[in-house]
Amino acid sequence: MTLLKPETDQVQARFPPKLGRKRDHTRDPKILDAALEVLAETGYDGMTIDMVASRAKAGKATLYRRWPSKAELVIDAVACMKKNMHGDEPLPDTGTLRGDLVAMIKPHSIEDSERKMQIMAGLMSMISQAPELADAANAAIMEPRAALNRQLMYRAVERGEISSACDIESIAMISPCMVTYRTLMLRKPVDREFLVSLIDGVILPSLGLSAKPSAS
Amino acid sequence: MTLLKPETDQVQARFPPKLGRKRDHTRDPKILDAALEVLAETGYDGMTIDMVASRAKAGKATLYRRWPSKAELVIDAVACMKKNMHGDEPLPDTGTLRGDLVAMIKPHSIEDSERKMQIMAGLMSMISQAPELADAANAAIMEPRAALNRQLMYRAVERGEISSACDIESIAMISPCMVTYRTLMLRKPVDREFLVSLIDGVILPSLGLSAKPSAS
DNA sequence: TGGTTCCGATACTCGACAGTACCGTATAGA
DNA sequence: TCTATACGGTACTGTCGAGTATCGGAACCA
Numbered sequence: 001m002t003l004l005k006p007e008t009d010q011v012q013a014r015f016p017p018k019l020g021r022k023r024d025h026t027r028d029p030k031i032l033d034a035a036l037e038v039l040a041e042t043g044y045d046g047m048t049i050d051m052v053a054s055r056a057k058a059g060k061a062t063l064y065r066r067w068p069s070k071a072e073l074v075i076d077a078v079a080c081m082k083k084n085m086h087g088d089e090p091l092p093d094t095g096t097l098r099g100d101l102v103a104m105i106k107p108h109s110i111e112d113s114e115r116k117m118q119i120m121a122g123l124m125s126m127i128s129q130a131p132e133l134a135d136a137a138n139a140a141i142m143e144p145r146a147a148l149n150r151q152l153m154y155r156a157v158e159r160g161e162i163s164s165a166c167d168i169e170s171i172a173m174i175s176p177c178m179v180t181y182r183t184l185m186l187r188k189p190v191d192r193e194f195l196v197s198l199i200d201g202v203i204l205p206s207l208g209l210s211a212k213p214s215a216s
Numbered sequence: 217m218t219l220l221k222p223e224t225d226q227v228q229a230r231f232p233p234k235l236g237r238k239r240d241h242t243r244d245p246k247i248l249d250a251a252l253e254v255l256a257e258t259g260y261d262g263m264t265i266d267m268v269a270s271r272a273k274a275g276k277a278t279l280y281r282r283w284p285s286k287a288e289l290v291i292d293a294v295a296c297m298k299k300n301m302h303g304d305e306p307l308p309d310t311g312t313l314r315g316d317l318v319a320m321i322k323p324h325s326i327e328d329s330e331r332k333m334q335i336m337a338g339l340m341s342m343i344s345q346a347p348e349l350a351d352a353a354n355a356a357i358m359e360p361r362a363a364l365n366r367q368l369m370y371r372a373v374e375r376g377e378i379s380s381a382c383d384i385e386s387i388a389m390i391s392p393c394m395v396t397y398r399t400l401m402l403r404k405p406v407d408r409e410f411l412v413s414l415i416d417g418v419i420l421p422s423l424g425l426s427a428k429p430s431a432s
Numbered sequence: 433t434g435g436t437t438c439c440g441a442t443a444c445t446c447g448a449c450a451g452t453a454c455c456g457t458a459t460a461g462a
Numbered sequence: 463t464c465t466a467t468a469c470g471g472t473a474c475t476g477t478c479g480a481g482t483a484t485c486g487g488a489a490c491c492a
Binding site for chain 2: 448449450451452453454458459460461462
C-alpha cells in the first residue's frame with residue numbers, strides 16, 4: 001500500500017498482454033484467508049510465507065507476484081477482513097436495550113470474536129510500527145462491534161429509554177475493550193455469563209438503567 | 217522459568233567455587249531495565265540480545281551467564297517490573313470518589329502508563345504463546361492500576377457514597393482497558409481530558425453517581 | 433491446435449540473529 | 463601478592479526465513 005515497487009506487474013498492467021492466460025484472481029481470497037489463519041495461530045513474526053503458500057495450496061512465487069512483501073500481504077489481509085464479513089444479520093429489536101444487547105450474544109458471534117482476538121494478538125507487535133495496520137485492525141475487529149452497540153443505544157435514546165446526555169461513544173467501546181482484555185491477558189473464555197454480567201454490571205448502569213427492569 | 221537447562225550455572229550453584237571473584241549481581245537490574253527499554257522500542261521480535269547488552273554496557277556472554285535464553289530474560293524483566301516500581305504514593309483521600317479518581321491523574325502516572333503500554337505492545341505477540349508471560353504482564357501492568365481503582369471504590373462503599381451492589385471488580389478494569397485500547401489501537405494521547413471524560417462519562421455513572429455532584 | 437502466460441514447486445542467495453567460544457583484563461578472595 | 467573467576471568485547475557457528483530465479487506443466491485465448 002505504501003511502497004509499491006514500480007516493477008513488472010505495474011508495467012504489465014499498463015500494457016496488458018493480448019495473448020495467453022490471464023491472472024486468476026479467484027485465488028486471492030483463499031490466500032488472504034490462509035494468511036489470517038496462520039496469523040491467528042502463530043503471530044506475525046512466527047508466520048512464514050511458505051506456511052501461507054502451502055496452506056492456500058499456492059506457490060510462494062504466486063504470493064510475491066501479488067504482494068510486494070510479507071508486511072503488505074498481512075495489511076491487505078486484515079483490511080479485507082471487513083469486506084469479507086458474513087452478511088450482517090439484522091439488528092435485534094426486542095423493545096428494551098437490555099433485550100437487544102442480550103439478543104446479540106449468539107454462539108456465532110462469540111466464535112467470530114475469539115477468532116478476531118487471535119488475529120489481533122498476532123498483529124500487536126507489528127501494529128506499533130505500522131499505523132495503517134492499526135487502523136485496519138481497528139476497523140475490522142473493534143469498530144464493527146462498537147458500531148452495533150452504538151446503534152442499539154441511539155435507538156434507546158430515541159425511544160426515551162435512556163438519556164441523550166449519556167456518553168454513548170465511550171460506553172459502546174466498553175464491551176469490545178473488556179472482551180479483548182479478558183481474552184488476550186486473562187485468557188479466560190468469553191462466554192454468555194461473562195457478557196451478561198458485563199451488560200448488567202457495567203453497561204446498563206452507566207446508562208442509568210438498572211440491571212433488571214422488572215417493570216417496563 | 218519453564219525450561220532451565222541443567223548446565224554449568226546450576227552445577228556451579230551446587231559446588232560453589234572456593235576461590236576467585238564472585239558474580240556481580242548489582243548489574244542484573246541494569247540489564248533488566250535495558251531489556252524493558254529495548255522491548256518498548258522494538259517489540260519482542262525486533263529486540264536482539266546485542267541491543268540489550270550494549271544498552272546495559274554489558275557483554276552478551278554476561279547475559280547468557282544469567283538467563284538461559286532471550287525468552288527467559290524477557291519474562292524475568294517483566295516479572296521484575298512489579299517489584300522495581302517506585303514506592304507507591306499514598307492513596308488520595310478527598311472525601312468523594314470523583315475527587316479521588318481525578319486526584320490520581322498526575323503527569324507522572326500518565327508517563328508511567330505510556331511506558332507500560334509500549335512494553336505491553338512489544339509483548340503481545342509472545343503473550344499468546346507464553347501464558348506465564350501473560351500473567352506477569354497482567355500483574356505488572358494492568359493489575360496495579362485496577363487495584364488502586366478498586367480500593368478507592370470500596371472506600372466509597374464504606375462511606376455510603378455508592379452501593380455495595382455495584383460490580384466494582386469489573387468497573388475497576390474499565391479505565392485500564394480503555395486506556396490500553398486508546399493507546400495501542402487508536403494511537404491517541406491519554407491526556408487529562410480523556411481520563412476525566414472517562415470518569416464522568418462512564419465510571420461514575422456505572423456506579424450510580426452523576427458526573428458533577430454540585431452538592432456534597 | 434499453437435502460442436503465450438500464469439501456476440505450483442523447488443532450489444537458491446543472502447542477511448539477520450540466537451547462542452557459543454574465546455581472549456585479554458579487571459577484581460575480589462585467600 | 464597470587465590466583466581463580468567474572469567481566470566486556472569480539473569473532474564464530476548454525477539456523478531460519480524473506481525474497482529471487484527458474485522450470486515443467488497446465489490453462490486460456492486466438
